[in-house]
Amino acid sequence: MPASQKSDWSAQKSAEYYGLPRWGQGHFTADDTGCLCVRPLGEDGPSIRLADVLAEAEAEYGLRPPLTIRVQDLLRRRVEMLNEAFHRAIEEEGYAGHYRGVFPIKVNQLREVVEEILDAGRDYDFGLEAGSKPELLIALSQLDRKGDILVCNGYKDEAYIRAALLGIRLGREVILVIEQFSEVDAIIKVSREMGVEPKIGFRVKLSIAGEGKWATSSGDNAKFGLTSTEIVAAAKKLKRAKLGQCVKLVHFHIGSQVPNILTIKKAVREAARFYCEIRKMGFNLKYLDVGGGLGIDYDGSRTNFESSMNYSMPEYARDVVFNIKSVCEQADVPVPDIISESGRALVAPHSVLVVEAVDRIVKIPEVEKAKSGGKKQPLLADLQYILDNKDGHGALERFHDAQQKKDEAANLFSLGYLDLPTRAKADTMYWQICADIYAKLKQDGYIPEELENLGALLAEQYVCNFSVFQSLLDHWALDQLFPIAPLQRLNEEPTIEATLVDITCDSDGKVSEFVDLEDVRHSLRLHPLGKKPYYLGFFLVGAYQDIMGDLHNLFGRVNEIHVFLEDDEEDGFYIEETIKGFSTDEVLDFIQYKGADLTRAMKKQIDTATRADVVKPREGVRLLQLYTDMLKQKTYLSPASKPAKKAAKK
Template identity: 65%
Template sequence: MKAEPTWTVNDAEEYYGLKRWGGGHFQVDAEGYMCVRPLRNERTIRIHDIIKEAKSKGLSLPLTIRIQDMLRTRVTELNEHFRNAIQDEGYAGKYRGVFPIKVNQLREVIEEIQDAGKTYNYGLECGSKPELMIALAMHKDPKALVICNGYKDDDFIRLALYGRKLGKEIFLVVEQLSEVPRIIAISKKLDVRPLIGLRIKLSTAGEGKWASSSGEGAKFGLTSPEIVDAARRLKRAGMSDCLQLIHFHIGSQVPNIQTIKKATVEATRFYCELTRMGFPMRLIDVGGGLGVDYDGSRSNYESSMNYTMREYARDVVYNIKNVCTDEEIAVPDIVTESGRAIVAPHSILVTEVCDRISKNSVDFKPGKKKKRNVILRDLEAILENAHNSTPLERYHDALQKKEEVNNLFSLGYLNLSERAEADALYWQICQQLAEIGKAANYTPEELENLPKMMAEQYVCNFSVFQSLIDHWACDQLFPVAPLHRMNERPDVDATLVDITCDSEGKIDEFTDVEDVRSSIRLHGLKDKQPYYLGVFLVGAYQDIMGDLHNLFGRVNEVHVFLEDDEEDDFYIEDSIQGFTVNQVLGFTQYDGHLLTRQMKKQVDRATKADRIKPREGTRMLDDYAKLLTGGTYLST
């Protein structure tokens, strides 16, 4: 039998796709540890070392690690790509990006993005009253924009106009025609000149998971008749000078650059027409959509993107300039609302494998009866391939015998030990056929699902619904990889299941350059040795959108920075405790003190009835109270 070639860390980087989806930020060191490169230079941080540091601070897993320097890297790259494209194209306008708060509302994230964007007058976008309140308070640069999207009631409009009075360049983007008369009325009442934009429903539809947010059937935006109507209303109100921006959005995570090009061209035509109608147009907001290559395939697949950030910037600049030149209209300043591309890479979810579920978990030894049931002998013959059958024939025979076993057991003709032996033999056959299929050049269709069926389930200490809600809700793929032992050959095909009481709490689709994998190869578990997995590119939406399924709360979190010197050292600037049991109970209108009081009454009754000893009852109450202040996840 030919020996397998030696496994190297290069093989690990290739198998787990680090160089494809990692964007130059991740690598494996010589000892098999996953490392992050926040600045894409030679400075690296072992993620395993961050875990150890966090544990020394009393933070248990699951753990969210935020590499704050990566936020700065992404903000700088986006702005520099637009700056370079503008310079190369001889574009007369400026780039004025804003970060959409909805993508990650956490204060530490917003602060770091704002600090990184100071040089570029990088602004903020908000879509609700709470987000607008964040933007007004944290926006300090008079040269940076604040863009207000979403449905707006009178309080929202009034709050934005207060920002105008404070000297902020804050735009109210009209999403529905009914907002126009209210903006006019409230502006006149407050005696303030608003800055107004119109969101346009383009005929160009987006692609990918969020395509429904674009096109003529979209939830937001104005049709061309509504645009003309809104323009007339503003003119009649003497507010022609207030309309200065158009906005469009073709969906989050747009995979195909051609869609972006078409939408930009169409929107620029609207911009030129409004300029001709006499409005002092000066900004085009192309919205979000700049993708993240989650699977590293660099394709127009929904979890990927067939373009780079540099190409995105160049195409937006070029197409706006091209249309404006044709129309002989002065080019506008360009606004983008790129959120996912800024924050997704900086966040890593770390979980520990705490158990495994395997169809071959029990080393079953059959009994030594002289007269074994004939069906057991038949299954043993299929396992040993006594008749020299093809894999497909063996599978068909095994399926037939498995059905006979189930029927015989239900009718009482097989006892439990015989049923156990039969099941063990069947799964051994399936495992053997799955291994044969991996090495074969061709696998019959009926056998293609065997590796997935036989994959082990690694039970991981986290909740998909809390930390990876997009994976459950819309099949978003996230890269998964071990954080250590990468210099060892992985030999277990596995899927991941969380600790919630829900069969949907699982990850059974994994990134791959050619297709979606139904399992991922991981290392065998070792006694008393933790096995850590990282889920990457989770910094967009997951933090806020997670729910409290089974009352598993927010996980512990650390914010990591590189040291200022040139060494490969880091420090944890801030750590945030995850939710305690008492906190999540409070979210569902329970009071921990009242629950403890009710427990005490039950303990007292049990003590009086002599069902438990007083000391035992006291210990029960102490444990109950202690658990209220503890975390919601497993203690590993």
């Protein structure tokens, strides 16, 4: 753009382009200075500029991206929103039962997250769900009040059952959910040995098929749950063992991130029928656990697309309450207390992964203009003719002609009839033709189907200092979409179509699909890289990503900071806790390499080189120090740049 031409771009246009008003649900916005802000309490509450958080993290604690920002007040607000939604629905429907939510620890087992959820949910009698022995031990230690509810799912051996019964002895409402028929005998045996009366639930295998990426969580081929035949058999066994009075709960789960509310309604009604029928069999049930499934609208489209949801949290609560009440009234059975295991909906929004774009890979490099005069290579002359397009040929014809010449250049080069500089010019001119074609198509507003992927092919690649496999595993493994946006410069128009690649040595370490209102984008418009650090935020990453990341290429856990609102602070926040990412030494320890052993091995090699006069003694000392220093450093890149300054407030 010429210097004299002033852009009418604004921060609000950036907010619309990156989808902040849609997927942000009032929690994320852009201010007039072009900074991305988080509003933990919603659109009417105070805001925090994420750029200011980064600046303080570096200036005060020496922590730089890749870095996870946990907005703890937003986490607390999500707990409140869920409980308030169910309480309003119960009041509006005149429902005689209560709501007792639990947080499934598997969604994010980090201590700071679990503690914050329990603290925020204390007034609502919010509990926990465990799916393994380690998770059960966490839950038992964290639930410290009589009557605290703990739902025990997953495969259970006798040790698991003993730990659960320990919780019952301490006065907790611990419910062992039978998910496999073989668990019935184990619970009977261990409860007799310990002399503790268990509290038991049945997980039912619904006929309703799930929907979305986790659709197989329900249906006939589901991994967990009892069939109707097994429920009848289990009920008889428990009655014979004089434990019929211990059956307290019916449970179902139709998968995480259910996008369609109709699927939830059908599942709730079927599960409510199981509840009514089991009560009629003489069991004094107290709870109906509707499991997880409450989604997150990752793309903001409010549709039944797998990365979205066509309902809101209040709608979800109303539909659950209404349908349970309706079925119970029809069967003339008292309504149960409702339990839900909503994990993703609670924790996903509170976490932001921040990475720095440190380099770019371009398709069309700047090349020197050919000197005038002399005979041009025929192939290059043909490409120049296609590029100039003086005859006004259509997009498809130009593209096909250019593709033919590109293939011809590759063949001539392979046969030795084309030198490398000419091949390079041919490739560059091909991409210039493609860029010209795509620009004109966008201007016209119609792109032929054959050329729909042209924009993605032309996109630059921004190299970002992080690992997809460590911090965005669901994107790689399940094609999960996460909203992405720059943290600064939102008042400048983004002009570069780009995809993102990480620093692992793996071709799959990339992000090439992005959220969009109507479809999936295959590139994202970003700003040109300059001298100042360019930070990108990956949003709604608080569910599963923290705990499921792997150590591909030995990139470990990133730095982490916990942020709280604070009116008395100049910037409206304070950093309550910091957690340093793994050092190289710590990561190597996971795979049985001890830093001290590695250092001794290197010292032995350096001593040998010194005795052979390959290196001088002082140089050998410096080389060993370099090696030991690298063991202490973080596993990610350490770009040399000055600390970021806090943005000026308006």
